[in-house]
Amino acid sequence: MKPELSAVPRLAPGVRLNEKSQKERILLMPERALKLLGPSLEIVVRCDGKHTVEQIAEALQKLYSKAEPQRITDDLLDYLARLHDQRAIDF
Amino acid sequence: MTCLTIWRGCMISGRSIFSFLLAPLAMTETLESPLALVAELTHRCPLHCVYCSNPLELTSRATELSTEEWSRVFHEASELGVLQADFTGGEPLARTDIIELVHSARAAKLYVSLISSGLPLDEGKLGRLVLAGLDHFQLSFQGARAETANEISGTNTHLAKLRVLDWLKQHRIGVTLNFVIHRKNIHELEEMLLIVEEHAPGCVEFASVQYYGYGLANREKLLPTRAQLDRCVKILTEAEQRLRGKTRVVFVVPDYYARYPKPCVGGWGRKLMLISPDGVVLPCHAASVIPRMRFENVKKRSLRGIWEDSDSFRAFRGQQWMEEPCKSCDRREVDFGGCRCQAFLLTGDRAATDPVCSLAPARGNVDRILRELEETKNRVATDSIGWVYRKNPA
Numbered sequence: 330m331k332p333e334l335s336a337v338p339r340l341a342p343g344v345r346l347n348e349k350s351q352k353e354r355i356l357l358m359p360e361r362a363l364k365l366l367g368p369s370l371e372i373v374v375r376c377d378g379k380h381t382v383e384q385i386a387e388a389l390q391k392l393y394s395k396a397e398p399q400r401i402t403d404d405l406l407d408y409l410a411r412l413h414d415q416r417a418i419d420f
Numbered sequence: 421m422t423c424l425t426i427w428r429g430c431m432i433s434g435r436s437i438f439s440f441l442l443a444p445l446a447m448t449e450t451l452e453s454p455l456a457l458v459a460e461l462t463h464r465c466p467l468h469c470v471y472c473s474n475p476l477e478l479t480s481r482a483t484e485l486s487t488e489e490w491s492r493v494f495h496e497a498s499e500l501g502v503l504q505a506d507f508t509g510g511e512p513l514a515r516t517d518i519i520e521l522v523h524s525a526r527a528a529k530l531y532v533s534l535i536s537s538g539l540p541l542d543e544g545k546l547g548r549l550v551l552a553g554l555d556h557f558q559l560s561f562q563g564a565r566a567e568t569a570n571e572i573s574g575t576n577t578h579l580a581k582l583r584v585l586d587w588l589k590q591h592r593i594g595v596t597l598n599f600v601i602h603r604k605n606i607h608e609l610e611e612m613l614l615i616v617e618e619h620a621p622g623c624v625e626f627a628s629v630q631y632y633g634y635g636l637a638n639r640e641k642l643l644p645t646r647a648q649l650d651r652c653v654k655i656l657t658e659a660e661q662r663l664r665g666k667t668r669v670v671f672v673v674p675d676y677y678a679r680y681p682k683p684c685v686g687g688w689g690r691k692l693m694l695i696s697p698d699g700v701v702l703p704c705h706a707a708s709v710i711p712r713m714r715f716e717n718v719k720k721r722s723l724r725g726i727w728e729d730s731d732s733f734r735a736f737r738g739q740q741w742m743e744e745p746c747k748s749c750d751r752r753e754v755d756f757g758g759c760r761c762q763a764f765l766l767t768g769d770r771a772a773t774d775p776v777c778s779l780a781p782a783r784g785n786v787d788r789i790l791r792e793l794e795e796t797k798n799r800v801a802t803d804s805i806g807w808v809y810r811k812n813p814a
Contacts, residue, residue, distance in 0.1 A: 330664070330665045341594075341622060342591075342592045342593055342594055342595070342622060343555055343556045343593050343594015343595070343622055344594065345531075345555065347503070347529065347531075348529060351529065355503060357503060357504065357531040357555070358594065359533065359555075359556040359558070359594040359596055359622065359623055360456075360504070360506075360533070360556075360596075360623075362455065362503050362504065362531075413665055414664055414665055414668075415668065416622045416623060416665075416667070416668045
């Protein structure tokens, strides 16, 4: 399920990022783990219950200014929907 | 209670749990870190489940690792690259130092799961476990109805488990319900799903009994029929759609009916280490059934030494050990020849292709078991055979 632009995603219960000091950033969840690289890390660190999807999209558009803004929003919505289906985030 | 999904394996789509998102091992055979440490804290358990995957020879309380020894193991595991510690048993809550153990695993930067029957527990203790850093609670159920669950566990514990489920709602931790399913409770699937829908856990596992330990001893009464399995797949496929975004539905197939074997523990010595209550390190739960293999102990050697350089972990790593048809099979890096323990139990040859594989020379052994089931399913004979209940260690 894709979120609305006004939705505020946050990590689901039992899901957390490993510590910043560790060499790879990994999203830990029940019996699974997701290695986060580049954009996926930029998205997940903003799923903190404070940023709306729209704000996350704006932040990504600044970070990846060479990409087409609409494309970034579409990819973001797809990725959030996948994380939601896997019960990694709530919104 | 011991019914882990990680070592068994696959979801409806056939993906193994850890291949989900982590990169698979490189073909170059570089040795990677284990991802999960299964800590069998004790073999003591208040339940006596007829399919318990603990070995028939249980470890006594007197030989269990101490709090300090476990703490050292957690730190060694974390340094080796392990991400998750799964506390199981027996019943991990039977350890009086369980809160300290959760705290020390979490202090070692591990993600901590409790794989539990939910007994013995009260609200206050659950709160202290969460405060100590528990990330995830997997609660087992033996059925949807008290009379069924109580018969399977040999105890009167079903209602107490439902209470634990209510307490869990007060905490923001991961919750998984685990129903071990088999011939005697698979008809309660819809009622199990009602419990799931009422409590909305993040995940529910419907784990078919696997035939090791007590499960093997009770196989004649536990193995579902083909018709039961077909009905189960239909119901769970619908449930998966209906619950999408609320509860993740995981189905562990009864592998006797599968076309290909499960990639057991993600491959021997590739993803997982299991430590028995007395410190013996195994590549999986059942590995101690394999003869002529010496397993090392964390009391005598570092976890890294055992992972990288022990005969037991190297025995079935890579492909050199494989026989045909595995050796030249396109799926040899998908399911790694299946389960070594099952190969030994059903063929007597620990390097044989897992006989549940449709390509295995010994597939006939499994087909014969299924054929006998179909021939006898309508007779009352199996109901008159008593259960072999799990005992408790000294």
